[in-house]
Amino acid sequence: MTEQPALSVSNLTKQYANADHPVLDDISFTVPKGKVFVVVGPSGSGKSTLLRTIAGLEPIQGGTIALDGEVIETGRPDSAKAGRSRRSSALRTRIGMVFQSYDLFPNKTVLGNITLAPTLVQKRDRAEAEREAVKLLERVGLADRKDAWPHELSGGQRQRVAICRALILHPEVLLFDEVTAALDPEMVREVLDVMLGLAKSGQTMMIVTHEMNFARAIADHVILLDGGHIVEESDDAHAFFTNPNTERAQQFLRTFEFE
């Protein structure tokens, strides 16, 4: 009896209505429970789209997505123009996502942002949700900002709050879509440290990032996406980043070097 992977994607195809080529072409991989799965690749390679299909934000035209062994999304060829997937609220809370930027609700305080979904969707007790929210904020070093408004926070602080907001739902998989790309350099570190802490605590995560050193440090498994295909994948992040097998991966990694 083997344990089901947290997330398994089989033959996923994503095709926009007016495009010649699919954005994602026959992608398959699994994310085991408690592991960190990192996706790297040049811009336009389909990395963000991949996360968005898993979160149900974009319909898929082929393949399946399974969460803990249960298929939650099946591709339909005629769905190119369909909107978001019609997943149940409960199912959506099982996959968390943090976006690149500006996704805190500006009309709610930090605490209001974090407790909105647990009280509204999971029908949890407000006092209990607030207690957990404060605990999460302590974990990311923001307990003293619980009553602040989003516009009073720095970019790095906002992203840490966004992570808390996702964590309070206890998602089985947490998706990160270039969460540090819009941040000033000195704020990148504080967000990445939180993510490293999460990895140690055994949170299953799927991360799209441009921070190669960070990727190397955190990844249990890494894939390079290019033109909608997985060009190279590896269970050994160190080997992948120092000595990749394919010509394409070598070329991609060279763009981050200065010599």
Next chain:
Amino acid sequence: MFDWSFVHRYAPFFVNGTLMTLFISIFGILLAIAVGLVCAGIELARIPVARQIVRVYIELSRNTPLLVQLYFLYFGLPKLGIVWSAEACAIIGLGFLGGSYMAEAMRGGLEAVPEVQRETAYVLGLSPMQSISRVVLPQAISTAVPGIVANVIFLIKESSVVSAIALADVMYMAKDLIGMYYSTYESLFLLVVSYLVILLPISIAGTWLERRFDYARR
């Protein structure tokens, strides 16, 4: 010279005129908000034919003067057998004019909410209704409030035109007294004071309201 006893004697006329101005304005503004909501909703939902009708209505309403709209409603339409009271005409006229302005302000507010806000609400498991009521509308309103307040003031000012279809509002009182007694300065003084009494508090309240709803500022 300026005759204070005249001012004293005829001030009650202007109180009545003010009440008429407020009566027409309040109902006209409520109608304009309702029309604006419906139009903004139709445009946002992209309902095929209704959307074109809304576009035509907005262009007609924004590019013609209220006075001509009122004359058409009050003097023109009865010839087709559609007879309204002057009050109804004034309210419908203000609603017709203001509806397009309100629609634009509301649409601007809704469009200003970034898509990622709806996506975040979806990912967190919020239902479409929860997403609209807890996330989208509060932000849309905060962006739309300054425009809506400006439209309210604009419509109260425009309501002065209803004096032209014999409604006894503030403007009508001034015109009447000037015509009857040649007490020009006193009447004009009362006219200015009446509009200041109506519009200054609203203008100040509007500024307060804008600050109150300013949480969307980044």
Next chain:
Amino acid sequence: MQGAEILLQPGVFPRLLQGLWVTVWIAGVSVGLSIPVGLLTGWLMTLNNRVVKVIMRVYLDFIRIMPQLALLFLAYYGFARWFDWNLDATGACVLVFVLWGGAELGDLVRGALVSIPEVQFESSYVLGLNAWQTFSRVILPQALRRLLPASVNLATRIVKTTSLAVLLGVVEVIKVGQQIIDANRFQYPSGTLWIYGVIFFMYFIVCWPLSIVARRLEKRWAND
């Protein structure tokens, strides 16, 4: 449609067009005079003189809070008599529209001047441009881009507000319409509907193109 024949009566359309010309003339002159007044008030508003600031504030706020019809009454009945100034109805209209347009435009000018980032002045300085070159080649073209769409919109508003001139007795398009209606009261009882309908669309035909131009300008320059 019964009664529509009134529009085909000899002289009806030409007379309406003559009336429309008066409307457009008042609006055109007002817009034309508003531009220098607006530039002047806009510049005055950016000055750091306290007295000037207070005066401009009161002027702008008063003009903005009073209904245009009330301003017309003030000018026609009050202003003229106060200064013993023989101001006819058309003159009163132009005066009010210029004061009103000048205030609105002035605020736009102020906004446009203030919104130019300091770095634009600094880079002009570093490049060695003198004060006039900086203003005419760098600042003004940028300010104009912000100014023009709003000014065209203001022109539309002035055209629409010109309709109020009839209430002071100016013989413009609405007054001409009323005269035609009165003269044909017995022959074409339902002429009212048609005449006011035509006037409605006359205003639309004048204002709509202006609105479209304003929107185009806004769109084209929004992303620069």
